[in-house]
Amino acid sequence: MTTGLEDVLVRNASATEVLAPEGQLRPGMVYEVPARQGRAFRLKAGQVARLTNHQGQQVGDFWAFSAEDRREFLSMEHMRPTLRKLTPRPGDALITNKRRALLEMLEDTSPGVHDTLIAACCQHRYTELGHPDPHDNCSDNLRMAMAAIGAPIGEIPCPFNLWMNTPPRADGGIDWLAPVSKPGDYVRLRAVRDAILVLSCCPMDLSPINGDAKSPKGLQVMIEG
Amino acid sequence: MTTGLEDVLVRNASATEVLAPEGQLRPGMVYEVPARQGRAFRLKAGQVARLTNHQGQQVGDFWAFSAEDRREFLSMEHMRPTLRKLTPRPGDALITNKRRALLEMLEDTSPGVHDTLIAACCQHRYTELGHPDPHDNCSDNLRMAMAAIGAPIGEIPCPFNLWMNTPPRADGGIDWLAPVSKPGDYVRLRAVRDAILVLSCCPMDLSPINGDAKSPKGLQVMIEG
Numbered sequence: 001m002t003t004g005l006e007d008v009l010v011r012n013a014s015a016t017e018v019l020a021p022e023g024q025l026r027p028g029m030v031y032e033v034p035a036r037q038g039r040a041f042r043l044k045a046g047q048v049a050r051l052t053n054h055q056g057q058q059v060g061d062f063w064a065f066s067a068e069d070r071r072e073f074l075s076m077e078h079m080r081p082t083l084r085k086l087t088p089r090p091g092d093a094l095i096t097n098k099r100r101a102l103l104e105m106l107e108d109t110s111p112g113v114h115d116t117l118i119a120a121c122c123q124h125r126y127t128e129l130g131h132p133d134p135h136d137n138c139s140d141n142l143r144m145a146m147a148a149i150g151a152p153i154g155e156i157p158c159p160f161n162l163w164m165n166t167p168p169r170a171d172g173g174i175d176w177l178a179p180v181s182k183p184g185d186y187v188r189l190r191a192v193r194d195a196i197l198v199l200s201c202c203p204m205d206l207s208p209i210n211g212d213a214k215s216p217k218g219l220q221v222m223i224e225g
Numbered sequence: 226m227t228t229g230l231e232d233v234l235v236r237n238a239s240a241t242e243v244l245a246p247e248g249q250l251r252p253g254m255v256y257e258v259p260a261r262q263g264r265a266f267r268l269k270a271g272q273v274a275r276l277t278n279h280q281g282q283q284v285g286d287f288w289a290f291s292a293e294d295r296r297e298f299l300s301m302e303h304m305r306p307t308l309r310k311l312t313p314r315p316g317d318a319l320i321t322n323k324r325r326a327l328l329e330m331l332e333d334t335s336p337g338v339h340d341t342l343i344a345a346c347c348q349h350r351y352t353e354l355g356h357p358d359p360h361d362n363c364s365d366n367l368r369m370a371m372a373a374i375g376a377p378i379g380e381i382p383c384p385f386n387l388w389m390n391t392p393p394r395a396d397g398g399i400d401w402l403a404p405v406s407k408p409g410d411y412v413r414l415r416a417v418r419d420a421i422l423v424l425s426c427c428p429m430d431l432s433p434i435n436g437d438a439k440s441p442k443g444l445q446v447m448i449e450g
Contacts, residue, residue, distance in 0.1 A: 077344035119302035
């Protein structure tokens with residue numbers, strides 16, 4: 001397990017509030033994931049989830065787990081060789097650590113700038129950046145959001161960082177830029193198998209990763225009716 | 226846990242043979258990790274390990290765990306943001322999932338082409354590539370090598386793939402190329418803290434990743450005396 005609950009856990013409402021009981025959303029209803037927090041919800045095979053950056057320039061750390069066995073989850077390092085690309089595009093399958101499709105990306109209204117290279121922020125990251133006091137972070141948001149719907153997990157997979165703009169350069173360096181997503185941009189994902197999805201509104205306010213104003217915002221989720 | 230022992234486990238001598246009892250190597254002695262297999266060994270704080278591609282063009286899947294707590298390990302997705310680069314170079318720290326240095330790269334006589342993007346091969350990968358029968362693989366080699374020195378692990382972190390030539394292109398695609406390492410190229414790594422290191426000689430023979438001859442070879446390890 002990457003980090004267990006014996007680690008520092010920075011609690012926020014992700015631990016106690018849910019979008020809907022047991023993560024069962026009502027199709028067609030728009031739910032908001034509050035700024036700096038994370039929420040988990042279930043998506044049945046064939047259903048389509050729409051994740052919307054309604055205010056724009058907000059990174060969403062995203063994970064998905066097989067509902068049957070949460071030890072199977074989207075894995076960026078397994079997805080990259082199957083797709084032979086850094087980042088999935090519409091039409092691509094999203095691949096698990098068992099090399100199987102769990103989701104399919106149907107549509108992406110943004111310019112397609114997302115990240116698969118960078119770990120979720122965690123308390124250790126804020127400490128590293130000069131903020132040793134407790135800080136909301138996506139790793140804790142994931143653990144709390146999953147536990148809050150009764151589906152606790154052990155390890156923290158590398159997230160699919162929606163709208164995050166950290167491209168590798170030709171010289172091997174990585175840039176750290178504000179998102180290029182516009183307000184209202186969304187990604188549509190179809191479940192190939194029953195899945196649990198988690199979206200964390202990245203609370204990073206020490207870099208421009210959530211826009212030059214460094215102001216973390218919320219995101220929206222909807223299951224299409 | 227990424228993949229537990231309940232998964233298909235393709236056994237080879239990695240499960241039963243060790244370089245030295247409990248992974249305690251004799252400094253100054255050169256040990257060979259056989260082709261298609263993996264071995265684990267211990268490196269104390271301050272010691273330097275030399276990993277040598279003595280025949281050239283062989284990929285080495287490499288991992289390191291904190292000897293104190295194996296839940297702390299080198300993590301490619303945590304190393305990239307700390308270094309702000311895809312791949313470490315001499316002088317760089319190798320970073321764990323707790324954002325701390327575990328090793329330091331002192332020297333690299335190869336052109337520095339290594340990979341941090343691609344998961345270790347596993348039985349699922351060979352099945353995906355059209356080889357459903359049991360095949361040696363680096364994920365199982367890691368689990369077996371650690372268990373063989375009495376240090377079993379749960380999950381399979383993304384490896385640091387030494388000499389592996391899978392560069393991302395400017396268009397976001399990933400190329401799959403033969404190594405550019407020469408026979409005798411080595412990497413020297415210093416332990417910042419007590420560590421357990423694992424090197425698996427990648428048994429991939431369905432792509433040119435281990436050279437155009439698609440012939441997996443061995444690798445050598447030595448702790449400097």
